[in-house]
Amino acid sequence: MRFRAKIVDLACLNHFSRIINTIARLAKTCILRLTVCKLYFILSDKVANGGASMWCELSQGNFFDEFQMEGVAAEHNEICLELVPENLSRALKTAQSAKAVKIKLTNKHSPCLRVAVELPSLSSSGRIVTHDIPVGVIPRRMWNDFREPSVPDFDVSIYLPVLKTMKSVVERMKNLSNFIVIEANLSGEMNLKIETDLVAVTTHFKDLGNPPWASEDGCQSSAQGRDLASMAEACIDIKKLQQLLAGQQVNPTKALCNIVHKRIVHFILLHEEVSLQYFIPAIA
Amino acid sequence: LALRSVNSSRSAYACVFFSSMFFQHYCWTAVSQPCQKEKQLSLPCKLIIKSVLPVFRCVNVLERNVEKCSISTNPNDHHITFQLLCRHGIVKTYNLTFQECDPLQAVFAKHMCPNILKVHSRLLADVMIHFPTSQEEITLSVTPMKVCFKSYTEEDTDFSRTMVTEIQLSPEEFDYFQVGVDSEVTFCLKELRGLLALSEATSVPVSIHFDRCGKPIAFSIEDLLLEASFILATLCEAEKEAASPEPACCPQPCDSNADTATSKKPQQKGNTPSMGSAKPPNALAKQEVKSIPRGMVRDVPGLEGAATAAKAAGGETTEAPYEKVRELPMNSYLYKYCIFQFHSLFFGAVSYLEKEAIGDTFQSLVTASDTEEDFGALQSSQV
Numbered sequence: 001m002r003f004r005a006k007i008v009d010l011a012c013l014n015h016f017s018r019i020i021n022t023i024a025r026l027a028k029t030c031i032l033r034l035t036v037c038k039l040y041f042i043l044s045d046k047v048a049n050g051g052a053s054m055w056c057e058l059s060q061g062n063f064f065d066e067f068q069m070e071g072v073a074a075e076h077n078e079i080c081l082e083l084v085p086e087n088l089s090r091a092l093k094t095a096q097s098a099k100a101v102k103i104k105l106t107n108k109h110s111p112c113l114r115v116a117v118e119l120p121s122l123s124s125s126g127r128i129v130t131h132d133i134p135v136g137v138i139p140r141r142m143w144n145d146f147r148e149p150s151v152p153d154f155d156v157s158i159y160l161p162v163l164k165t166m167k168s169v170v171e172r173m174k175n176l177s178n179f180i181v182i183e184a185n186l187s188g189e190m191n192l193k194i195e196t197d198l199v200a201v202t203t204h205f206k207d208l209g210n211p212p213w214a215s216e217d218g219c220q221s222s223a224q225g226r227d228l229a230s231m232a233e234a235c236i237d238i239k240k241l242q243q244l245l246a247g248q249q250v251n252p253t254k255a256l257c258n259i260v261h262k263r264i265v266h267f268i269l270l271h272e273e274v275s276l277q278y279f280i281p282a283i284a
Numbered sequence: 285l286a287l288r289s290v291n292s293s294r295s296a297y298a299c300v301f302f303s304s305m306f307f308q309h310y311c312w313t314a315v316s317q318p319c320q321k322e323k324q325l326s327l328p329c330k331l332i333i334k335s336v337l338p339v340f341r342c343v344n345v346l347e348r349n350v351e352k353c354s355i356s357t358n359p360n361d362h363h364i365t366f367q368l369l370c371r372h373g374i375v376k377t378y379n380l381t382f383q384e385c386d387p388l389q390a391v392f393a394k395h396m397c398p399n400i401l402k403v404h405s406r407l408l409a410d411v412m413i414h415f416p417t418s419q420e421e422i423t424l425s426v427t428p429m430k431v432c433f434k435s436y437t438e439e440d441t442d443f444s445r446t447m448v449t450e451i452q453l454s455p456e457e458f459d460y461f462q463v464g465v466d467s468e469v470t471f472c473l474k475e476l477r478g479l480l481a482l483s484e485a486t487s488v489p490v491s492i493h494f495d496r497c498g499k500p501i502a503f504s505i506e507d508l509l510l511e512a513s514f515i516l517a518t519l520c521e522a523e524k525e526a527a528s529p530e531p532a533c534c535p536q537p538c539d540s541n542a543d544t545a546t547s548k549k550p551q552q553k554g555n556t557p558s559m560g561s562a563k564p565p566n567a568l569a570k571q572e573v574k575s576i577p578r579g580m581v582r583d584v585p586g587l588e589g590a591a592t593a594a595k596a597a598g599g600e601t602t603e604a605p606y607e608k609v610r611e612l613p614m615n616s617y618l619y620k621y622c623i624f625q626f627h628s629l630f631f632g633a634v635s636y637l638e639k640e641a642i643g644d645t646f647q648s649l650v651t652a653s654d655t656e657e658d659f660g661a662l663q664s665s666q667v
Binding site for chain 2: 090094121123124125128130
């Protein structure tokens, strides 16, 4: 198993750092899956995570100038590592003016991702900062747990409102209640509702638009033939929603969510070089 | 004016001297107690830092509003009064009680250290920024070819969980680089951050004096108006104690006057008894006091005005560093070592002015550190 990569371009480095920051907000520990072309940050829906799961996918070519990966075996040319994204975020935080950042998988006392940041300095030899981030190697037999989640059979799919607005609404609601109800219909309307003993607050969004989903084999999905005005709803943990929204530092190209009535909400945020999917299960 | 402090495990010691020029007015009066045989030359007193810090709390507010700060003592009453004369005629007065105490002094012969580095504070700050604020201890290792700061992890740490950060610098980055002996010293980073903040604010370069592991390391900054030293204990490889969070070994306060000049101290583990061992330095202090030339002018009592940070004589010290430093844990007492002397404003070694009025900086700096070595860094620098 070998992995080496290098980022030289500052814009790519910044972008990569921002993605890592977003991931760090969503998950304490996550899986990093490396293939020849892509990197995936995966959080599987275990009880420990409150049932939420995440799938974030990036093309390595958009970020790295050099990328060499040799997987566990020829037929399984992949590496799966478990790490704390906060560590990676911290290592990259002070690399904003770096000449180069090299990432390498090493195994001194225990497997580590070694992030070496070459910083400019007055002397002829630059300053080198090395961070050894401990990682756990996930054995092949567990790889099945970390496959790409399929899009659920949703009832309503709708584009999200401007994330900044949604974020400020949710943040205020968070002070009042622990749970929030998201409901939406196929007419481009979405409501965010909270209700406590003392107060009930609803924020209405209109004209959001519903993304067209081509059904795979022509047969009717549960979304078709559905009454346009009828709302599908799910009651979810407000903190998870807030974490997702707070982590978005750049406006995505596309942001939408799929609601399975009273079961799960599936958020999809697409940027040019990275896609993020986040699943929040509904509270019974 | 000297402010000193030591941390609870006595593994870090800090002292800051303010020259009289730092203040707009600096007046001392010797107080002689009729019951004592000799004139009491020093009145070391101690204050609880937690009580003093609120006086100088908001740096920005202070800079905007306070025109003058006046510090005066009333030894009979055991009170120190801080008066902030603000705009619009507002005067804020704080009366704090102090306790008399034995003087606190660390003896550490900087000139005998084989390794001396001098570096601009900006560099040190840039280095420390890579370590998480929760990082307790770091290891500095030097060879004539390179300098390396590394986060320190105890032997029994779970390596599969901790992130380790290491920074390598070349000797060229230092203003002054002397490595007499290859060494690797581990000290507490947290205790140091106070000095780093002060140094950044005053733009004074930091000097680092150290020896092999186990011997203390001193960080100091020095300019015309003030001199600050932080002396930290370093971990000794042979004596790692898993139990104690602070580096264990440090020489104890000197027990006899004769030994003060040397930096060799018997190695002892554990904490020193709090006050007892400070007594001999008292005698020492008196010695030093006598050697200071007495001024010809007897200043009038009624001390006034440590200049506020913004208006400090050199205009250098701002309260910003103190503000930052205040955020560090403050569990130690502030030992104020007031030596009453007749002192002319014209002369007196910068490093040796013991004056009452020094507000801000000291307290904060002092709280930050705990040294096992309380030793007269002062001595070597005074001459």
